[in-house]
Amino acid sequence: MRRIIYQSVVSPDLDRMELFRLLYQARAANERRGLSGLLLRSDQRFLQVLEGPTWKLCAAFQTIRRDVRHSHVEVLDERSVPERIFSNWPMRYFDDSDIAKVLNMISAEAHGAVPKVVDEAVPSFFGCDQARANQLRAHLA
Numbered sequence: 299m300r301r302i303i304y305q306s307v308v309s310p311d312l313d314r315m316e317l318f319r320l321l322y323q324a325r326a327a328n329e330r331r332g333l334s335g336l337l338l339r340s341d342q343r344f345l346q347v348l349e350g351p352t353w354k355l356c357a358a359f360q361t362i363r364r365d366v367r368h369s370h371v372e373v374l375d376e377r378s379v380p381e382r383i384f385s386n387w388p389m390r391y392f393d394d395s396d397i398a399k400v401l402n403m404i405s406a407e408a409h410g411a412v413p414k415v416v417d418e419a420v421p422s423f424f425g426c427d428q429a430r431a432n433q434l435r436a437h438l439a
């Protein structure tokens with residue numbers, strides 16, 4: 299099992315309809331390939347956490363990297379993991395309209411055991427510092 303976290307820049311051509319199409323396509327493909335994860339959007343940036351069997355993940359990421367619907371793909375973390383976090387999420391999508399809800403849902407899905415690298419990457423992607431993220435989490439607890 300492997301997990302990759304990357305960020306990228308959303309293509310200026312990607313309108314709402316195209317985004318829905320992308321999500322539909324990604325979910326269907328991930329269900330077929332046994333991949334799971336989440337896609338976050340903040341303004342013109344994406345952050346994706348994608349996890350699954352190593353060779354399926356690597357193959358999918360080769361395709362994703364070259365996708366013209368985003369650019370400047372930058373891998374933030376890639377590692378082997380003992381198990382997946384988001385087994386019920388073929389590709390859950392969130393934008394920055396409700397950061398507290400995103401943190402809460404990630405934590406619930408990971409049964410409170412969110413890996414450190416994910417726990418740090420998500421608030422920081424939304425421009426939220428650790429103190430503020432902790433406040434939001436405490437508020438939810």
Ligand SMILES: Cc1cc2nc3c(=O)[nH]c(=O)nc-3n(C[C@H](O)[C@H](O)[C@H](O)COP(=O)(O)O)c2cc1C
Binds near residue numbers: 325348
């Ligand atoms: C930001 C972003 C995230 C994507 N996430 C996934 C994903 O999780 N799984 C996936 O199969 N394709 C994802 N895609 C789409 C792939 O690049 C590709 O279009 C899709 O896998 C279909 O490839 P295929 O025609 O070879 O099956 C994503 C594309 C973008 C731009």
